[in-house]
Amino acid sequence: MGIAQVEGYSGTTRDFVSPISESAFGGDVLKFHDSTTSSIENGFSMNLVKGSPYHSTDIVNRDFSDSAMYYTKENFVFNEMTTSTSEYQEFHPRLLGDKRKVRNGTLQVNVNGWPMRSISGSTIDQAVSTNGVEFFLDSTYKKVRVKKLYIEDESKVAGDRVLLGIDLNSDDIISFKYQQETS
Numbered sequence: 001m002g003i004a005q006v007e008g009y010s011g012t013t014r015d016f017v018s019p020i021s022e023s024a025f026g027g028d029v030l031k032f033h034d035s036t037t038s039s040i041e042n043g044f045s046m047n048l049v050k051g052s053p054y055h056s057t058d059i060v061n062r063d064f065s066d067s068a069m070y071y072t073k074e075n076f077v078f079n080e081m082t083t084s085t086s087e088y089q090e091f092h093p094r095l096l097g098d099k100r101k102v103r104n105g106t107l108q109v110n111v112n113g114w115p116m117r118s119i120s121g122s123t124i125d126q127a128v129s130t131n132g133v134e135f136f137l138d139s140t141y142k143k144v145r146v147k148k149l150y151i152e153d154e155s156k157v158a159g160d161r162v163l164l165g166i167d168l169n170s171d172d173i174i175s176f177k178y179q180q181e182t183s
Contacts, residue, residue: 032059069179071106076174087129088145089168090138093176101141102126103179109135109146110175111166116146134165141183144176 032044046059053060076091083090093102105124109116116134119126127137131153135146147165154161168174 071177071179074176076176078168078170078172081168082143086148088136088147091144091146091174091176092142093144093178095142095180099183100180101183102137102144103181104137104141106177106179107135107137107144108177109144110177111146111168111172113173113175116166117164132164146174 028047030046032046044057044059045055047054072093074093080091081089082092095101104126107118107126109118117132118124118135119128119130119133126135127139127141129136129145129147133147135144137144146168149163149165149167152162152164166172
């Protein structure tokens with residue numbers, strides 16, 4: 001389980017961590033405490049099952065905080081497309097493990113440096129494929145779908161119509177910028 005004791009001020013050792021639930025893994029959650037104060041927990045814990053913080057007092061390592069708090073930037077080319085339908089072209093971001101997904105509301109997509117239109121508002125759900133967006137996430141938040149060319153509102157007259165989406169070709173560079181989170 002790692003270091004379970006730390007050296008005290010006068011060379012003595014004291015318990016520092018203890019598992020609060022046992023499984024085949026050995027300790028699903030570690031709660032930190034100081035045995036010099038009647039084994040009172042200090043309120044901090046590390047969730048080893050979820051792999052990410054669940055409560056505001058959960059402790060994380062630097063690798064997790066870097067991947068969770070900082071943006072990941074990726075570039076794709078046309079032949080890295082995984083699926084193409086009549087509505088969209090799909091790409092798979094390189095997530096850090098099977099339990100990771102794109103954090104909703106953080107995805108930005110550019111094609112050849114031009115930003116694509118996303119859903120906006122106070123309740124952003126980038127998995128919604130509504131009229132007026134040029135990209136969206138699938139329901140698992142692990143795949144990015146870039147919409148093919150379409151007319152936003154076909155009821156408008158020709159001069160007022162807005163074309164959205166893009167039909168990608170082999171010369172295009174597709175850029176994603178996003179944050180990750182645990183599924």
